[in-house]
Amino acid sequence: MNWMTVTWPMVIGACVTLALINLRIAMGASRRAPHVFFFASALAVAAISGMELALLRSDNLGRTQTILRWAAVPIAIMVASVAGFVRTFFGTGRLWLVLTGAVLLVSAQIANLVGEVPLVRHAVALRQVGTFGGVQCTVPVVVGGPWTLVEIAAVAVVMAFVFDASLALWRRGGRRRAVIVGLSVIFFFLVSRGHAMLVENGTLQTPYFVSFAFLAVLIAMGHELGYDVLHAARLSNDLQTSEQRLHQAAAAARLALWEWDIRKDRIWAPNEERMLYGIAPEEEIDFKRFASTLHADDREAVKRAVDEALVGPEPFAAEYRVVLPDGTVRWIAAGGRVDRDAQGHARLLRGVSMDVTERKRVELEVAHLSRVSILGELSGSIAHELNQPLAAILSNAQVGCRSVGSAQPDLTEMAAIFDDIATDAKRAGGIIHGIRAMFKKNTPAEPHSVDVNEAVADTVNLLHSEIVIRKVHVDLFLAESLPPVIAGRAEIQQVLINLILNSLDAVNAGTVPARIEIATVRRGGRVIVSVRDNGVGITAEVMPRLFEPFATNKPGGLGLGLAICRRITDRFGGVLSAENHPEGGAIFRMALSVTDAQKAARN
Amino acid sequence: MSATNQTVLIVDDDPSVRRSLLRLMRHAGLKALAFASAEEFLEKQSTALLHPACVVLDLRMPGLSGLELQQKLSMDSTPCPVIFISGNGDIPATVKAMRQGAVTFLMKPFDNDDLLHAVAEALEKHRALLDSESQVRAIRERMSELTERERKVMSWVITGALNKQIAAELGIVENTVKVHRSRVMEKMRVVSVAELVRVCAQAGFAAAKGGRTILI
Numbered sequence: 001m002n003w004m005t006v007t008w009p010m011v012i013g014a015c016v017t018l019a020l021i022n023l024r025i026a027m028g029a030s031r032r033a034p035h036v037f038f039f040a041s042a043l044a045v046a047a048i049s050g051m052e053l054a055l056l057r058s059d060n061l062g063r064t065q066t067i068l069r070w071a072a073v074p075i076a077i078m079v080a081s082v083a084g085f086v087r088t089f090f091g092t093g094r095l096w097l098v099l100t101g102a103v104l105l106v107s108a109q110i111a112n113l114v115g116e117v118p119l120v121r122h123a124v125a126l127r128q129v130g131t132f133g134g135v136q137c138t139v140p141v142v143v144g145g146p147w148t149l150v151e152i153a154a155v156a157v158v159m160a161f162v163f164d165a166s167l168a169l170w171r172r173g174g175r176r177r178a179v180i181v182g183l184s185v186i187f188f189f190l191v192s193r194g195h196a197m198l199v200e201n202g203t204l205q206t207p208y209f210v211s212f213a214f215l216a217v218l219i220a221m222g223h224e225l226g227y228d229v230l231h232a233a234r235l236s237n238d239l240q241t242s243e244q245r246l247h248q249a250a251a252a253a254r255l256a257l258w259e260w261d262i263r264k265d266r267i268w269a270p271n272e273e274r275m276l277y278g279i280a281p282e283e284e285i286d287f288k289r290f291a292s293t294l295h296a297d298d299r300e301a302v303k304r305a306v307d308e309a310l311v312g313p314e315p316f317a318a319e320y321r322v323v324l325p326d327g328t329v330r331w332i333a334a335g336g337r338v339d340r341d342a343q344g345h346a347r348l349l350r351g352v353s354m355d356v357t358e359r360k361r362v363e364l365e366v367a368h369l370s371r372v373s374i375l376g377e378l379s380g381s382i383a384h385e386l387n388q389p390l391a392a393i394l395s396n397a398q399v400g401c402r403s404v405g406s407a408q409p410d411l412t413e414m415a416a417i418f419d420d421i422a423t424d425a426k427r428a429g430g431i432i433h434g435i436r437a438m439f440k441k442n443t444p445a446e447p448h449s450v451d452v453n454e455a456v457a458d459t460v461n462l463l464h465s466e467i468v469i470r471k472v473h474v475d476l477f478l479a480e481s482l483p484p485v486i487a488g489r490a491e492i493q494q495v496l497i498n499l500i501l502n503s504l505d506a507v508n509a510g511t512v513p514a515r516i517e518i519a520t521v522r523r524g525g526r527v528i529v530s531v532r533d534n535g536v537g538i539t540a541e542v543m544p545r546l547f548e549p550f551a552t553n554k555p556g557g558l559g560l561g562l563a564i565c566r567r568i569t570d571r572f573g574g575v576l577s578a579e580n581h582p583e584g585g586a587i588f589r590m591a592l593s594v595t596d597a598q599k600a601a602r603n
Numbered sequence: 604m605s606a607t608n609q610t611v612l613i614v615d616d617d618p619s620v621r622r623s624l625l626r627l628m629r630h631a632g633l634k635a636l637a638f639a640s641a642e643e644f645l646e647k648q649s650t651a652l653l654h655p656a657c658v659v660l661d662l663r664m665p666g667l668s669g670l671e672l673q674q675k676l677s678m679d680s681t682p683c684p685v686i687f688i689s690g691n692g693d694i695p696a697t698v699k700a701m702r703q704g705a706v707t708f709l710m711k712p713f714d715n716d717d718l719l720h721a722v723a724e725a726l727e728k729h730r731a732l733l734d735s736e737s738q739v740r741a742i743r744e745r746m747s748e749l750t751e752r753e754r755k756v757m758s759w760v761i762t763g764a765l766n767k768q769i770a771a772e773l774g775i776v777e778n779t780v781k782v783h784r785s786r787v788m789e790k791m792r793v794v795s796v797a798e799l800v801r802v803c804a805q806a807g808f809a810a811a812k813g814g815r816t817i818l819i
Binding site for chain 2: 387391469
């Protein structure tokens, strides 16, 4: 036991430890190539160290020669691994340089191994060398062969490659790494090679220290690799913190984040999100499970919105109802973006959900209030409409009373009177019914199937005296056999009243004989109601803000009507648009979706 | 109210109201015609207004409104009285209707008796109007029989001028004035100057001017 038999095994131990640590990291890391190369080079250094010790302790020229021959293999592996490490770790360097080096190296070593005599390093004699502590060791006297130059050239090419790669990294900004790894690789390689040559030709009276130099190279490489691992750990820590922040911010904003892995059909959602949908914290969620939480009437629309987002350029956006296990209905607004792979296939859908139940409630309230206020404005007209049948009823009833009191009541006439009274009473009832529906709050809140032509006709009837008093001519062009649409009857009438009253105001301000045209038409899966007037049109100033609240060009107008109308049509998945007609006046269009049953029938 | 030549003309765009009003008038023993619009009324009624009549008129109608029809009617020499009925009468419209001489303004629904009273009043008013109109026509006919000189004399007589003054004014002898005067009284079928003054006023015949100087 002397310092030599302790030191070399320590180098072996250190190399094997480093190798195993990096093997472990390589198995978990996302960038595993540098770790694998490091692992290979550390094992190679361990082997070199072992052989070096054996060489130093050999007292037989034949054995020394064999060890020298075989030591070339781990050295070649080491050189190649370092080159591979540099290339993968730096991400720079010329491929042709490293390939040339590898080809030269491998051919030199093969030649050295298979030749009758070693063609690179030929040990011709043994020499005793004394070291400190009185420990003796043996070193071979080596002469070069015909392939020695090739081997030197190979190392030189690899070193040139490392230098070139380091320079490139330096230019790219990775200065510290280029200096620590690049310079130490070149420096210790050259030192070990030079030192070994001086020992082998007898100039220096020291043992080999090749494995020590290589260990230094390993340490430099390991330092940088470790730095990356540390950096990754810190990043992941930061990421966690920032994720936590994001979640807290989202929770404060009542937003819940989610992510749908489309290929695996797995939805990741934190607890806040699960609570919105009434899903247990540990339950696995796929799209089907998500869909199962939705209100039956909204399922199709949500699926459609998702499908559109997956193929189209537009982000995903939908508002839908979720039915919680206890039966509570909640309105959720969700939006998200599709993440695509290089081929453009949808990979992930990431987004947020928000509970908008309260907003929806307020929206309905506002729509209702606006409806009530419109009815208030129309009270005179409504009274007029109602008083017509009432006047006829009263008059008929009084005539009937008097006839009954007469000596010979005319029964045929009495029957006619009763008939007229009944007809007029029904008519009055119809008007009251229509007004009551408009007055009702949020009912029916659920979209249902609505006959658009009927809604138009009823609305025009309701506004009849308003239209008459303003001396406007209203033409109806109602398409025959129009399919029902998904909407709310009262709300659709509310929109129509707003549009018609707007048109009435617009044509009254104009000079030409006032006309309004109301038309219904089917376009694919939609029914379009248009209200066109020949009035003053919409000014360019108001046009861009037309559907925003408080945008008005009507004196005394609050500017809420159209904003509410747009909200209403949005709620039913419809579209409300406006433009000026080229021949003057404005044209408003409301497009509403035909009921699914109708769509299916058509297909 | 049973006179056969008087007519109630109903103008209302609401068929139920027209029907019930026609029935009411029939039961009240009144001849009635109904029109769905002011335009139809103007087009179809031709002779009804020559006899005592009244118009039961709706305020709000498509096309020509009730107030506009009333205005047209009021330009007649013997304007047919109008009774307004409305489902929702606003104050400005009511005021305008009354200013334009409406007999009354009834809010729908109204009591039949109220309407029948108003109709009776309106018919009576129109009858009186037509009566006075026929008297004036008779006076004018008589006037047309007068010679130029007789008209001149009459215009002085109704100022209360004496024969002597008239003679001086016209540059003729007093006796001639006397002759003309008796012819005027005869042709105008009046016995006193007071009566002559009344019929001239009724027919709108103007008295002569400029007699003052002679009177003094």
